[in-house]
Amino acid sequence: MTILVIDGYNAIYAIPEIKEKLNKSLLEARETILEYAQNYVRHNGLIDRAIVVFDGKDEHHSPISKHLGGKIQIFSNTGKGDDKVIETAKILSKHSKIIVASNDNYVRNNSKVYGAGIMDVRDLVKINPNKKTKKSKK
Structure with missing residues (x-):
């Protein structure tokens, strides 16, 4: 089994169309x-x-995890998001890619330690x- 672990707020701020929201x-x-993550898995x-x-x-209390089926989001203690991503990779790497x-x-360097x-x-x-594509201006 291959599991994708996404650094949520890092993704929100890095993807312009999500950051706008x-x-x-x-x-x-x-x-x-969360929808992007599920679509990525699907496709x-x-x-x-x-x-x-x-x-x-x-x-x-976001309803999206129920809507998309299964637990797909994890919340860390405030200020511990980076460590929670790494910890999640560490735990899951014992049984999954x-x-x-x-x-x-x-996050990247410390996750690599666990083979991620x-x-x-x-x-x-x-x-x-x-994804909504922006039309180029001429």
Whole structure:
């Protein structure tokens, strides 16, 4: 089994179309990254499951994990998000192949210690059918 572990807020801030949603709602930005994660799994063909790790607690009690089926998000203690991504990779690497999506060098380097493959969080957009493409101005 291959599991994709996504550094949630790192992804939100790195992907412009999701970062824009922060102006409207943190919950909407979180739900969008969760949808991108599920779509990535669905269309990639090599990854069986995605888990998105967020720093802090789920004050909004997001319904998206129930809607998409299964536990796909983890909340860390405030200020511990990076360590929670690494800890998740460590625990899951005992029984699964892990890929960590983060642009944070601390997360990337420490996840590699546990055999995790690494990907840029912006790659989640490349395969996403919900992506809205911007028309070029002439």
